[in-house]
Amino acid sequence: MRKFENPGRSVMMARNGMAATSHPLSTLAAVNELQRGGNALDAAIAASAVQCVVEPASTGIGGDCFVLLSLPDSDRVIAYNGSGRAPEAATLDWYRSEGLTSIPRQSPHSVTVPGAIDAWCTLLRDYGTKSLGELFKPAIDYAEQGYAISPRVAHDWADQETLLRNDPDTAHIFLPDGKLPQNGSIHSQPLLARTLALIGENGPDEFYKGTIAQDMVEHLQKLGGLHTARDFAEARGSYETPVKTHFRGHVVHECPPAGQGVIALLILNILSGFEGKGDPMSADRLHVEIEATRLAYSIRDAVLADPTHSKVPVEWLLSQELAAELRAKIDPSRAMRNLPAFVPPKHPDTVYLCVVDKNRMAVSFINSIYSPFGSGLVTPKAGVLLQNRGQGFVLDPGHPNTIAPRKRPVHTIIPGMLTKGGKTIMPFGVMGGHYQAMGHAHFLSKVLDYGLDVQEAIQLPRVFPKPGIDEVEVEATVPAQVQEELRRRGHNLVPASWPIGGAQAIKIDWANGGLVGGSDHRKDGIALGY
Numbered sequence: 001m002r003k004f005e006n007p008g009r010s011v012m013m014a015r016n017g018m019a020a021t022s023h024p025l026s027t028l029a030a031v032n033e034l035q036r037g038g039n040a041l042d043a044a045i046a047a048s049a050v051q052c053v054v055e056p057a058s059t060g061i062g063g064d065c066f067v068l069l070s071l072p073d074s075d076r077v078i079a080y081n082g083s084g085r086a087p088e089a090a091t092l093d094w095y096r097s098e099g100l101t102s103i104p105r106q107s108p109h110s111v112t113v114p115g116a117i118d119a120w121c122t123l124l125r126d127y128g129t130k131s132l133g134e135l136f137k138p139a140i141d142y143a144e145q146g147y148a149i150s151p152r153v154a155h156d157w158a159d160q161e162t163l164l165r166n167d168p169d170t171a172h173i174f175l176p177d178g179k180l181p182q183n184g185s186i187h188s189q190p191l192l193a194r195t196l197a198l199i200g201e202n203g204p205d206e207f208y209k210g211t212i213a214q215d216m217v218e219h220l221q222k223l224g225g226l227h228t229a230r231d232f233a234e235a236r237g238s239y240e241t242p243v244k245t246h247f248r249g250h251v252v253h254e255c256p257p258a259g260q261g262v263i264a265l266l267i268l269n270i271l272s273g274f275e276g277k278g279d280p281m282s283a284d285r286l287h288v289e290i291e292a293t294r295l296a297y298s299i300r301d302a303v304l305a306d307p308t309h310s311k312v313p314v315e316w317l318l319s320q321e322l323a324a325e326l327r328a329k330i331d332p333s334r335a336m337r338n339l340p341a342f343v344p345p346k347h348p349d350t351v352y353l354c355v356v357d358k359n360r361m362a363v364s365f366i367n368s369i370y371s372p373f374g375s376g377l378v379t380p381k382a383g384v385l386l387q388n389r390g391q392g393f394v395l396d397p398g399h400p401n402t403i404a405p406r407k408r409p410v411h412t413i414i415p416g417m418l419t420k421g422g423k424t425i426m427p428f429g430v431m432g433g434h435y436q437a438m439g440h441a442h443f444l445s446k447v448l449d450y451g452l453d454v455q456e457a458i459q460l461p462r463v464f465p466k467p468g469i470d471e472v473e474v475e476a477t478v479p480a481q482v483q484e485e486l487r488r489r490g491h492n493l494v495p496a497s498w499p500i501g502g503a504q505a506i507k508i509d510w511a512n513g514g515l516v517g518g519s520d521h522r523k524d525g526i527a528l529g530y
Contacts, residue, residue: 002456011455012517014529019043020504021353022058022431022523025147026050029138030355031528033130040357041069042130044365045120049139049196051351053189054147056174056373057156058431059351061195061207062216062386063369064112065119066255068242068417068427069127072359075419077244077253078127082119082237084112085406086390089226092402095395103391103403106166106376108225110388112409113235114207116367121204122237127361133200140200143193146186150524154183156372163376169219170378170385191383208232215381223377231406242417245269245318248448250425253417254440257304257312258401261414264440266296269323270330271441276449281460281478283485284332289445290465290472290491291336293438295326297467298339300437305400306408312400335490350413352429356506356515364415364427416440425508426454431523432501435464439501447507454505455518455527462500465491475500 002010012018017040019030030047038046044067052060065082095109103109124132149157157180164174171178173189181187198206206212213232220227242253245265252268254261270292279285303313316322329336350368368387369375375388392409394401401410412433418426430439439462446457461477463486473496474483483493499522506517506527517527 008459009455009521011453012527012529014515015513016358016530017356018506018515018517018527018529019047019353019355020506020517020519020525020527021047021051022351022502022504022520022525023051023055023150024524024526025054025142026353027526027528030353031530033135034357035530038130039128039359040355040361040363041123041128042135043355043357044353044363045124045128046135046138047353047355048120048351048365048367049136050142051353051367053139053143053192055153055351056385057153057160058369058372059367060369060374060385061117062114062384063116063367063374064114064387064389064411064413065116065365065367066259066411066413066415067119067123068253068255068364068415069123070362070417070419070424072361075251075422075424077242077417077419079240079242079255080119080123080237081240081255082115083258083408083411084115084235084389085408086112086393086403087226087228087231088405089228090403090405092395092397092404094226095403101395103393103395105371105388105391106163108220108223108227108377110375110390111220111225111227111377111386112389113227113231114387115235115237117199117204117207118235118237132203136196136200140193140196143189143196146188149181149183149185149187151183152524154181157181160373163373167376167378169380170376173378173383174373189383191381195382195384208235212382212384215379216384216386219379243314243318247272247444250418250420250448252444253419254414256307257314258306258408259411259414260300260304260437261416262314262317263296263300264414264416264437266317266323267292267437267441268444269318269320270295270327271445273324273327276445280446280450280452281482283482286463286482287332287486287489288330289438289442290463291330294336294339294465295329296437300467301401301410303400304410309404309407310400333489350431350433352415352431352502352504354427354429354504354506356427356508360424360508362417362424362427362508364417364429366413366415366429368413412436414440418444423508423510426505428503428505430501430503434467435501438464439503443503443505453518454507454516458503458505458518458520464500473500
């Protein structure tokens with residue numbers, strides 16, 4: 001039960017439908033669509049399109065999308081991989097001949113073919129009820145008429161000012177009149193409004209084969225990129241079989257590799273051998289979560305890759321034998337040493353949203369351009385901000401995640417879905433780049449082990465052991481005595497330079513017939529229902 005004298009939010013309660021996103025205008029667009037008779041998928045696409053306008057640092061139509069969807073009265077979960085691929089000419093030999101040992105962020109080489117529009121259109125065709133043009137109307141209006149920049153968006157925007165100034169097309173849109181937009185100022189993107197209208201009218205071919213594709217290809221080639229019209233014209237996402245594990249009597253579903261959802265399941269499998277009791281923020285519990293995460297992440301980059309190019313040992317990663325082996329390495333009294341290490345890129349940015357409709361279709365939906373403002377490259381005619389997901393590749397021969405023609409990089413973005421007894425229980429997701437796998441496990445443990453409601457679990461302070469680095473990021477709200485005890489056990493704590501992640505969830509209360517939603521205070525968003 002929430003202590004109402006403490007800062008925080010109550011969970012959102014509703015009967016018919018609900019949406020939870022990281023921006024109020026996105027949540028409002030989703031709920032409005034539900035009230036107009038759209039289903040959960042219609043509402044999710046409308047919400048994501050709005051976020052591509054009003055949260056430009058976090059997402060855009062030049063990015064990728066992953067979705068988990070469950071149909072009414074079912075626990076069957078459908079996964080869609082809307083991630084893009086490297087150009088056909090992207091061979092390791094070419095990058096090595098150019099003297100590259102890594103892929104620069106603000107370069108055409110970091111740009112993979114965007115997969116989000118394909119994902120939206122395919123899912124809408126198969127499971128939606130509205131036209132793309134209808135669903136894009138709120139986003140087009142905000143892009144054309146303008147929207148007020150919210151506090152977290154302004155914060156993220158300011159952090160990327162140098163990147164934005166490096167490219168004239170990007171600066172023209174995101175630094176109007178050469179100035180950094182401020183909290184509360186009105187911002188518009190007329191080029192993006194026109195682009196959304198064209199896609200809404202003509203469908204995905206306009207984006208992948210028409211004038212928008214031409215703008216993207218010409219701009220990338222001008223900058224030295226390897227992309228061709230064929231790379232865009234042949235871009236396709238795919239329906240895939242989710243990976244899953246059992247945790248506390250529930251089934252947890254994730255998208256399969258090349259995403260890191262399987263690592264979230266591995267962490268849960270390790271935690272399943274530790275009883276959840278007492279204080280969910282005790283040093284004992286956080287120590288176990290930190291160690292389980294360090295173990296799971298230590299093998300993550302050694303094995304994860306595009307499964308169409310490399311063998312990914314999913315069965316082994318999900319085996320109880322591996323979980324038991326890793327669990328046995330955890331000493332409750334002290335931090336481990338000598339873990340396998342790798343150095344990841346900086347925290348990327350993403351948006352996550354979830355929607356449940358009156359018929360209990362549930363959608364878990366994540367859309368990303370990777371780093372804040374992606375590659376920092378915008379196409380001059382269509383105003384498409386391009387992702388930098390290509391930085392997820394490595395340029396080491398023999399590594400499973402080495403760049404190759406038409407290959408997908410490893411992805412950090414992972415929507416989640418919880419089912420039990422033939423019914424969908426909860427779409428959920430946690431933003432925050434590399435944190436996401438730990439975030440899923442941390443959130444579900446707080447709900448299922450400790451009985452917290454979704455908002456309480458979302459609001460708890462967070463810690464995150466940085467992969468490959470002997471540091472544990474700690475939010476300032478972690479109690480001082482807990483931090484002191486974690487240090488005593490050998491953890492090298494450092495203040496988090498950024499709020500750790502962001503989360504949304506909607507729990508279906510089958511017993512009472514209602515919906516219970518939460519949205520993270522670390523973002524601007526809300527959960528809202530009717």
